[in-house]
Amino acid sequence: MKREFSKNDFFTQKAKEEGYPARSVYKLQEIDEKFKLFQKGFFVLDLGAAPGSWLLYIANKVSMTGKVVAMDILDLNIKPLNNTVFIKKDVLADDFFDGPLLNQSFNVVVSDMAPNTTGLLELDVANCLELTQKALEIAIKVLAKSGNFVCKIFEGPGTDNFVKEVKGHFQMIKRYRPRAVRRGSKEFYLIAKGFSPQRKS
């Protein structure tokens, strides 16, 4: 029987060869090539950043004139980079918005956050939606006008309402499933561009 989650699949192997700690980087790369999210000098907030593949990719794209603030409950598994700051934090914590770092504005907020799966589909989808909703709440607070937002979503009850909610804040939104998403997974990404602080849903 073919092993769907082989540790040596094409993207896992490629990530190893290219020095990324996780294959997820190819999801972001494909999204970025299609939707042009990052520019040199951009400030980016990376939610659910560990082990650090997206962070490496983004730090390179924004270059030394830009900055990436990365957050996760787990530690990163990459060497520290000069244009990144890592904050070990649970986005669901009550004190999430305390502290000076989030008082700045960002050009892009990305969230690849995913909960530990329980195997119970409905619970997993609900837990993921909670993280995604928090990511949107954060994005609305910290994004600069015309900023971009990308988040991972697991298709399930509540997805359509969430997508509608995001639509109310951005000029353009698109659902996208990069090639590196595992076959059979309910995962897709929502790409939202052109944050409009005053727009209503």
Ligand SMILES: C[S@@+](CC[C@H](N)C(=O)[O-])C[C@H]1O[C@@H](n2cnc3c(N)ncnc32)[C@H](O)[C@@H]1O
């Ligand atoms: C798929 S991984 C992210 C991979 C990352 N984008 C990369 O390329 O290396 C999902 C991450 O979400 C993080 N996460 C889950 N719940 C979180 C929470 N409440 N607050 C912050 N991070 C969380 C997990 O710890 C995990 O590292």
